[in-house]
Amino acid sequence: MIRAMKLVIDTEKCEGHNRCYAIVPELIEVDDYGYASAAGDGTIPPELAEKAQLAVDNCPEYAITISDE
Ligand code: SF4
Numbered sequence: 001m002i003r004a005m006k007l008v009i010d011t012e013k014c015e016g017h018n019r020c021y022a023i024v025p026e027l028i029e030v031d032d033y034g035y036a037s038a039a040g041d042g043t044i045p046p047e048l049a050e051k052a053q054l055a056v057d058n059c060p061e062y063a064i065t066i067s068d069e
Pocket residue numbers: 009013014015016017018019020021034035036058059060061062063064
């Protein structure tokens with residue numbers, strides 16, 4: 001069985017500088033203060049997997065992870 005990869009954002013760690021949104025807006029929602037959360041249920045379509053990893057690597061707060069649960 002292929003498990004869905006999901007983008008998970010720890011909103012307590014997020015400092016709201018929007019780098020993730022700039023990289024992969026398809027997977028991120030930001031509130032009025034710039035704080036990020038995963039769009040929808042966070043599922044990462046295969047064509048966005050590379051950009052999702054880039055967002056993980058570029059979050060200065062280490063707030064983003066990719067889960068395969
Ligand atoms: S890059 Fe990290 S800290 Fe910045 S908005 Fe995105 S999740 Fe939050």
